Amino acid sequence: ETGVTQTPRHLVMGMTNKKSLKCEQHLGHNAMYWYKQSAKKPLELMFVYNFKEQTENNSVPSRFSPECPNSSHLFLHLHTLQPEDSALYLCASSQEGRGPDTQYFGPGTRLTVL
Amino acid sequence: KNEVEQSPQNLTAQEGEFITINCSYSVGISALHWLQQHPGGGIVSLFMLSSGKKKHGRLIATINIQEKHSSLHITASHPRDSAVYICPITGNQFYFGTGTSLTVIP
Numbered sequence: 550e551t552g553v554t555q556t557p558r559h560l561v562m563g564m565t566n567k568k569s570l571k572c573e574q575h576l577g578h579n580a581m582y583w584y585k586q587s588a589k590k591p592l593e594l595m596f597v598y599n600f601k602e603q604t605e606n607n608s609v610p611s612r613f614s615p616e617c618p619n620s621s622h623l624f625l626h627l628h629t630l631q632p633e634d635s636a637l638y639l640c641a642s643s644q645e646g647r648g649p650d651t652q653y654f655g656p657g658t659r660l661t662v663l
Numbered sequence: 664k665n666e667v668e669q670s671p672q673n674l675t676a677q678e679g680e681f682i683t684i685n686c687s688y689s690v691g692i693s694a695l696h697w698l699q700q701h702p703g704g705g706i707v708s709l710f711m712l713s714s715g716k717k718k719h720g721r722l723i724a725t726i727n728i729q730e731k732h733s734s735l736h737i738t739a740s741h742p743r744d745s746a747v748y749i750c751p752i753t754g755n756q757f758y759f760g761t762g763t764s765l766t767v768i769p
Contacts, residue, residue: 590761591665591749591759591760591761591762592749592751592759593759594757594759639706641706651696651708651711652696652708653708654698654705654706654707654708656703656705657705657706
């Protein structure tokens with residue numbers, strides 16, 4: 550039990566679909582993160598939320614829209630995605646979003662865009 | 664040039680061997696992490712270092728801040744250690760290397 554859960558674990562969607570990825574942490578942390586990992590590429594940090602406020606947005610296309618309604622939940626809303634967006638999307642949480650910190654990762658959502 | 668470089672990129676070892684994975688970085692950091700990613704994609708955080716050395720079971724991680732270098736050592740390697748090992752760094756930003764893919768053969 551990692552304390553960070555993600556749903557769904559697998560998702561296949563068409564380019565015109567709208568879907569959402571969900572992440573929930575049960576660790577009492579204040580920071581949550583979305584990462585993207587494409588095949589044979591390094592992990593890419595997409596978004597950071599610290600105390601429910603977005604503090605990082607690493608030039609992510611607007612077809613990815615994050616939402617953090619509270620410090621335990623993080624969503625990634627997807628719309629009009631491209632096939633190159635197919636990847637493993639990982640959520641993580643930590644006590645705070647700055648400074649020395651240990652991040653706890655969820656199992657990931659494997660997304661395939663057709 | 665990447666801010667974080669890992670070596671080797673691929674490593675195959677025989678069960679029982681002592682393994683070292685290296686991570687070099689070029690920017691100031693507040694912490695360096697070692698992550699283990701298994702073939703299914705799941706990631707486990709192994710260590711977070713800001714100085715010195717940490718040990719957990721058969722795993723040892725060291726960091727030299729002056730030389731901007733960290734190593735992850737695995738003693739008495741086992742096939743279940745087969746995974747990709749990643750060393751993200753945190754400072755003003757997050758940086759990730761491409762990882763080291765380790766295969767331990769029985």
